[in-house]
Amino acid sequence: MKGKVVSHFVLNTGAKIPAIGLGTWQSGGELCVEAVKTALLVGYRHIDCAHLYGNEIEVGEALDEAFKGSLSLKREDVFLTSTLYCTMNSLNKIENYVELHPFWRQDELVKFCQSKGIHVSAHTPLGVPTSSPGPSDSGSGGEDEAGTPRISFRRSRSVHGPMLKLSAVAEIADRHKKTPEQVIFNHSISH
DSSP states (O other): OOSOOOOEEEOTTSOEEESSOEEOTTOOHHHHHHHHHHHHHTTOOEEEEOGGGTOHHHHHHHHHHHHHSTTOOOGGGSEEEEOOOTTOOOOSSOEEEEOOBTTBOOHHHHHHHHHTTOEEEESOTTOEEEEOSSOOSSSSOOOOOTTOOOEEEEOOSSSHHHHHHOHHHHHHHHHHTOOHHHHHHHHHHHO
8 A cells, every 4th residue: 555645636638636535325414414514624625416316405505605614615626526317418527437446446447448538436435325323334443533423334235345344455454554444445546
């Protein structure tokens, strides 16, 4: 896990997209508003959303508060990504969201996209987030900050869940004094 820390990627237009962003899929209501506001507060400058997520009002509310509030953010400070569907054909910045992690590398797809100037982003590299009062099944043993809602990761039927618990991932994490989640994130932004 040594080497240059990647903070952003350069798109085919020259725009710089932050390497890590907050995804808002399956996030709604006040939890969505708070998640986006908190992400912006702690330094996230990339928010992923889509019309079909059904949370445009909540994301917009959080952005409005961030732009008008104490954060003093400007619209140009925040990179918003959205899923375009086949009926939406106006493209000048292209990004490809795919399942991508150490056990589903998709090397051919990544190389093809890179050859066409299409940025590839990994979606849900740690699983699908869900609000839960119980302990996280991530296996990292991390502690919550007092007064914060517990966010755990529900695993899809893919390899997400077992991936974080594999001995190879744990050994890499231990060797570098990182969590399994940090190991997976590092892989996502360095490949």
